[in-house]
Amino acid sequence: MEQLKQKHKDVQGIIFINLIRLLFLVLVIILLLLLGKIVVEGSGILSLEFVFDSPRNNMTKGGIGPAIFGTIAVTFIMILFAVPLGVFSAIYLNEYAKDTFFTRVIRTSINNLAGVPSIVFGLFGLGFFILFIGRNIDDVLETGLLFGQPALLWASATLAVLVLPIVIVSTLEALNSVPKTHRDASYGLGATKWQTIKHVVLPQARPGILTGTILAISRGAGETAPILFLGAAFFLPNLPVVDLCIGDYCIPMINPTEQFMYLAYHIFILATQSSNPTKTLPIQYGSTLVLIALTFLLNITAILFRYRFRKILGRL
Amino acid sequence: MIAEQSHITDIKTPDRSQESSFGKKIKKSIRIKERIIKYFFAVNGAMALVFIILIFVFLFKEGFKALEHIGFLDFIYLDQVQADGSVKRVYEWYPTSAEARYSLVPLILGTLLTAIPGTIISTIFGVAAGIYLSEVANPKLKEFLKPMIELFAGIPTVVLGFIMLAVGASFFNDLLNPVNRLNAFIASLGLSFVIIPIIASLTEDALHSIPNDLRMASYGLGATKWQTIRHVILPAAFSGVSASIILGFGRAIGETMIVLMASGNAANITANIFESVRTMTATIAAEMGEVSQGSDHYYALFFIGIVLFTITFFLNLIAEIVISKMRKKNTF
Amino acid sequence: MKEVKISVNNFDLYYGEKQALKNISIEIPAKKVTAFIGPSGCGKSTFLRVLNRMNDLIDHVKIQGEVLIEGVNIYDKQIDVVNLRKRIGMVFQKSNLFPKTIYENLIYGLKINGIRDKKVLDETAEKTLKQAALWNEVYDRLHEPALSLSGGQQQRLCIARALAVEPEIVLMDEPASALDPLSTAKIEELIHELKTKYTIVIVTHNMQQAARVSDQTAFFYLGELIEYDKTSKIFTNPTKKQTEDYVTGRFG
Incomplete structure (x- = not known):
C-alpha cells in the first residue's frame, strides 16, 4: 500500500508536456503580437474616407476605395462562375455517378488540384483564358484587342477555376454527411x-455547402499570385464600371473587360514597388487591416455555419 | 436448396396471364423532369471535368514547347564560351540577357x-x-x-x-x-x-x-x-x-x-x-x-x-x- | 384459403463477385406476417431489400431470377421502381426520421406524390398516427421536431410514415432491435394489428419475436433459404437439422 501513496514522477513526461505547452504558447504570442501590430498601425489611418476614397498624391494619401471595389467585383463574378458549376458537379458526382475507377480518378484529381500552387492557376489563366479564349473572341468578333488582354473577367474566371476544387470538395463532404438511412x-x-x-439531401447539406462557398470567397479575395499578370493594376483613375443603357435608362455595371485594382495586390505593390514605401507604410498597414478583417469576417461566418451544421448532424 | 412447402399447399397462385391491378400501379412512368435534371447535373459535371483536363493540357502544351525552343539540358546548365576561348559551365537564370541562360x-x-x-x-x-x-x-x-x-x-x-x-x-x-x-x-x-x-x-x-x-x-x-x-x-x-x-x-x-x-x-x-x-x-x-x-x-x-x-x-x-x-x- | 402476395423463383444475388443469395424460392401469403430469421450475414436483410428493389441503389449488385408480386415480375423492364416502392412500405432497423417536424415526416410520402390538399394531408396524418397507436402521444405537438420523440416513438412514427402512402406490403428490417422491451412490445402489438390490412414481412434476429408475431417463418443460412414453414412448425418441429440447431440456440 505504501507504493500507491508514493507519487509517481515521470520526469521525461513533465519536461515534454510542458515543452509542448511552451511551444504552443510561443506560437500564440507571436501571432497575437503580429496581429496586434497590424491592428495598432492600421487603425490609425482607418476611417470612412480611407475605405471609400481613391488614392491621391502618388499613393501616399487618400484611400483604397477602388481596390475594395475591385476585390468585390472580381470575387462576385468568380462566385457566379464557380459556385453553380462546383455545387452542381458535386451533386452529379455524389448522387448520380456510379462508383467506378473513372469517378475515383476524378475525385482524386479534384482533391489534388486544391493543392496545386495558385501561381500555376495564373499561368493557366493567361495561357487559356486570355491568349486562347480571349484572342479567339477578338478574332471572331473583330473587336481589335478587347478580350485578348488581362482583364477583370479573366481574373475572375481564373480565380473561379482556382476555388472550384474547394467548392466541389466541401459540397461533396456536405452531401456525404447526409446519412444513407435518410436516403433509404x-x-x-x-x-x-x-x-x-431536393427534399432530404439538400436541406441537410445546405449549411455545409454554404460553408464551402464562404471559404471559397475568402480564398479568392485574399489570393494575389494568380492575378499578378491577369489585369490587377497599380493605379486606375476610374472604376472598372460601364453604363449599361437601355434607351435612356442607364445602370452602372461592372465592366469585365477592364483592368482593376485589388486589395491584396494593392498591399503587395505598395510594399514592394511604390516609389516611396516608407511614406505609404500607414496605407499598407491600413489596407492589410481591412483585408484581414474581411477574411476573418468571412471565415468566422463559415466556421459558425459549420458549427451549426455539425450540431444539426450531431443530433441524429 | 429449396424450402419445404408442404404446409402451405392450400395457397392459390394468381393467374399470371391476367394483369393484376398491382401490375398497373407499378407500370413505368416517364419522368421527363427527372431526366432533364439528371442531364443538367451531368453537363455541369462534364464542364468541371473539362476545366480540370484543360489545366493539364494547357500547362503541358505550353510548357513542353520550352523543350523544343530551349532544350532540356539548357534548363540545367549552359556552356559559355569565354573571351579566351575556354568553356565555362554556368548554372544561371538570366532569361533576358543577350545570351539567355535558363538554368x-x-x-x-x-x-x-x-x-x-x-x-x-x-x-x-x-x-x-x-x-x-x-x-x-x-x-x-x-x-x-x-x-x-x-x-x-x-x-x-x-x-x-x-x-x-x-x-x-x-x-x-x-x-x-x-x-x-x-x-x-x-x-x-x-x-x-x-x-x-x-x-x-x-x-x-x-x-x-x-x-x-x-x-x-x-x-x-x-x-x-x-x-x-x-x-x-x-x-x-x-x-x-x-x-x-x-x-x-x-x-x-x-x-x-x-x-x-x-x-x-x-x-x-x-x-x-x-x-x-x-x-x-x-x-x-x-x-x-x-x-x-x-x-x-x-x-x-x-x-x-x-x-x-x-x-x-x-x-x-x-x-x-x-x-x-x-x-x-x-x-x- | 390463403392468397399468395409475393412469389420468388430461383433468385440469386451477387455483390460484385460474391454471391449473397443462392437460389431463393419462396411464396409469401397476403395479409399475414412472414418472418425471416437467421444468423447475421445470412442474407435475410439483403433478401428483404430484394422485395422492394432497394438493392438497386447499391453499385455492383447483380441479380438473377424473378420476384412476382401479384403475378407481376418486379424486375421486369416495364416496371417502375419508384412506383413499386410507393406500393411497398419499408421500416428500417434504426429509426431514420428526417430532421423535420412530426407532421412533415408523416406527409413526406404524400407530398412527393404531388398531394398538396391540406385537408387530405391532415386527415392522413391523423389516420396513420392512430393506426400506429401514436396519436394520443403526439397529437398536441405535431409541429415539433420529430427527433425530439423517444426512440420507440420515433420507430412507430417511421411505421406511420410508411403507412401514410397506403402501401399493400410493409417490409420491416429488424424494426425493434434498437428498442427497449416496452417499446418492442408496442411495436409487436402494432404489427399484429396491421396484418389485417397489410402483407407484412419482418426480418428479426430475435427468435422469440418471430415466434410471437409471425404466421410463417423462413430460416436463412449463408445466403440460402434452409426452411420455410408455419411458424409453429419451425419452432416446434423443424425438418432440417440446421434450423433446429438455430432455433434451439445451439449456434448463431
Missing part, C-alpha cells in the same frame, strides 16, 4: 432521385 | 532553401500544437482554439509577406546581421505561418482519430500521459502526421507571395540561409507580366509551371495515399 427512408417511400435530393 | 538550378535551390527550413520550423511548432490540442488542452479550450487555428490558416499570404517585409526583416536584420536583409530565412519564417496551421490541424485530426480504447488501455496499464502519447498515440498516428508534413512541404514549395516579398529574389546559388534567393514561384510571378507570348522566356516560365505542378501534385498524391491507408487501418 425517402426511396423506400417511393421518392424519385431528384425528390430525394 | 533552373538556382531556382530549385532557392525553393528548397526556403521550403525545407520552413517545413522543419513548422513541423516542430505544428506537431506540438497538434499534440497540445488533441491530448493536452482541456476540451473547452480546444473548442475555442481549433477554429482559431483555422482562422489563422485563412490569413491571405500577401499579408504574411507584408509582415515579414515590414517587421520580420528589420527585426532579424538587427538580431542576426544576415548577408542580405531579405533572405531565405525570412521567407521560410513567413512560410511557417502558412504551414503550421496545416500541420497542426491535420496532426490533431490524426491523433483525434485514434480510438479512445487505445488510450484507456495504456492508462489502465499504469502509463502516464506522456508515456501514452509517446508509445501509443504517436506511433499509431505516425502516418497521419507524416502526411501532414508532406502536405505542408508541398504547400511551402508552391507558395508565391511570401517568397516573392521576403526572399530577396536574387537567383543566387547558395546554401547560406541568410542570403537572398529566388524561388520557382517567385520567378513566374515576377517575370510573367513582362514576357511576350511565344518567346523562349514565355515557354520557360510555363516549364517552371509544369515542374511546380508535377512536384506538388505528387506530394499531394502521396499524402492522400498515406491518409487513406491510415483511415483503413483505424476503422476496426
Whole structure:
C-alpha cells in the first residue's frame, strides 16, 4: 500500500508536456503580437474616407476605395462562375455517378488540384483564358484587342477555376454527411432521385455547402499570385464600371473587360514597388487591416455555419 | 436448396396471364423532369471535368514547347564560351540577357532553401500544437482554439509577406546581421505561418482519430500521459502526421507571395540561409507580366509551371495515399 | 384459403463477385406476417431489400431470377421502381426520421406524390398516427421536431410514415432491435394489428419475436433459404437439422 501513496514522477513526461505547452504558447504570442501590430498601425489611418476614397498624391494619401471595389467585383463574378458549376458537379458526382475507377480518378484529381500552387492557376489563366479564349473572341468578333488582354473577367474566371476544387470538395463532404438511412427512408417511400435530393439531401447539406462557398470567397479575395499578370493594376483613375443603357435608362455595371485594382495586390505593390514605401507604410498597414478583417469576417461566418451544421448532424 | 412447402399447399397462385391491378400501379412512368435534371447535373459535371483536363493540357502544351525552343539540358546548365576561348559551365537564370541562360538550378535551390527550413520550423511548432490540442488542452479550450487555428490558416499570404517585409526583416536584420536583409530565412519564417496551421490541424485530426480504447488501455496499464502519447498515440498516428508534413512541404514549395516579398529574389546559388534567393514561384510571378507570348522566356516560365505542378501534385498524391491507408487501418 | 402476395423463383444475388443469395424460392401469403430469421450475414436483410428493389441503389449488385408480386415480375423492364416502392412500405432497423417536424415526416410520402390538399394531408396524418397507436402521444405537438420523440416513438412514427402512402406490403428490417422491451412490445402489438390490412414481412434476429408475431417463418443460412414453414412448425418441429440447431440456440 505504501507504493500507491508514493507519487509517481515521470520526469521525461513533465519536461515534454510542458515543452509542448511552451511551444504552443510561443506560437500564440507571436501571432497575437503580429496581429496586434497590424491592428495598432492600421487603425490609425482607418476611417470612412480611407475605405471609400481613391488614392491621391502618388499613393501616399487618400484611400483604397477602388481596390475594395475591385476585390468585390472580381470575387462576385468568380462566385457566379464557380459556385453553380462546383455545387452542381458535386451533386452529379455524389448522387448520380456510379462508383467506378473513372469517378475515383476524378475525385482524386479534384482533391489534388486544391493543392496545386495558385501561381500555376495564373499561368493557366493567361495561357487559356486570355491568349486562347480571349484572342479567339477578338478574332471572331473583330473587336481589335478587347478580350485578348488581362482583364477583370479573366481574373475572375481564373480565380473561379482556382476555388472550384474547394467548392466541389466541401459540397461533396456536405452531401456525404447526409446519412444513407435518410436516403433509404425517402426511396423506400417511393421518392424519385431528384425528390430525394431536393427534399432530404439538400436541406441537410445546405449549411455545409454554404460553408464551402464562404471559404471559397475568402480564398479568392485574399489570393494575389494568380492575378499578378491577369489585369490587377497599380493605379486606375476610374472604376472598372460601364453604363449599361437601355434607351435612356442607364445602370452602372461592372465592366469585365477592364483592368482593376485589388486589395491584396494593392498591399503587395505598395510594399514592394511604390516609389516611396516608407511614406505609404500607414496605407499598407491600413489596407492589410481591412483585408484581414474581411477574411476573418468571412471565415468566422463559415466556421459558425459549420458549427451549426455539425450540431444539426450531431443530433441524429 | 429449396424450402419445404408442404404446409402451405392450400395457397392459390394468381393467374399470371391476367394483369393484376398491382401490375398497373407499378407500370413505368416517364419522368421527363427527372431526366432533364439528371442531364443538367451531368453537363455541369462534364464542364468541371473539362476545366480540370484543360489545366493539364494547357500547362503541358505550353510548357513542353520550352523543350523544343530551349532544350532540356539548357534548363540545367549552359556552356559559355569565354573571351579566351575556354568553356565555362554556368548554372544561371538570366532569361533576358543577350545570351539567355535558363538554368533552373538556382531556382530549385532557392525553393528548397526556403521550403525545407520552413517545413522543419513548422513541423516542430505544428506537431506540438497538434499534440497540445488533441491530448493536452482541456476540451473547452480546444473548442475555442481549433477554429482559431483555422482562422489563422485563412490569413491571405500577401499579408504574411507584408509582415515579414515590414517587421520580420528589420527585426532579424538587427538580431542576426544576415548577408542580405531579405533572405531565405525570412521567407521560410513567413512560410511557417502558412504551414503550421496545416500541420497542426491535420496532426490533431490524426491523433483525434485514434480510438479512445487505445488510450484507456495504456492508462489502465499504469502509463502516464506522456508515456501514452509517446508509445501509443504517436506511433499509431505516425502516418497521419507524416502526411501532414508532406502536405505542408508541398504547400511551402508552391507558395508565391511570401517568397516573392521576403526572399530577396536574387537567383543566387547558395546554401547560406541568410542570403537572398529566388524561388520557382517567385520567378513566374515576377517575370510573367513582362514576357511576350511565344518567346523562349514565355515557354520557360510555363516549364517552371509544369515542374511546380508535377512536384506538388505528387506530394499531394502521396499524402492522400498515406491518409487513406491510415483511415483503413483505424476503422476496426 | 390463403392468397399468395409475393412469389420468388430461383433468385440469386451477387455483390460484385460474391454471391449473397443462392437460389431463393419462396411464396409469401397476403395479409399475414412472414418472418425471416437467421444468423447475421445470412442474407435475410439483403433478401428483404430484394422485395422492394432497394438493392438497386447499391453499385455492383447483380441479380438473377424473378420476384412476382401479384403475378407481376418486379424486375421486369416495364416496371417502375419508384412506383413499386410507393406500393411497398419499408421500416428500417434504426429509426431514420428526417430532421423535420412530426407532421412533415408523416406527409413526406404524400407530398412527393404531388398531394398538396391540406385537408387530405391532415386527415392522413391523423389516420396513420392512430393506426400506429401514436396519436394520443403526439397529437398536441405535431409541429415539433420529430427527433425530439423517444426512440420507440420515433420507430412507430417511421411505421406511420410508411403507412401514410397506403402501401399493400410493409417490409420491416429488424424494426425493434434498437428498442427497449416496452417499446418492442408496442411495436409487436402494432404489427399484429396491421396484418389485417397489410402483407407484412419482418426480418428479426430475435427468435422469440418471430415466434410471437409471425404466421410463417423462413430460416436463412449463408445466403440460402434452409426452411420455410408455419411458424409453429419451425419452432416446434423443424425438418432440417440446421434450423433446429438455430432455433434451439445451439449456434448463431
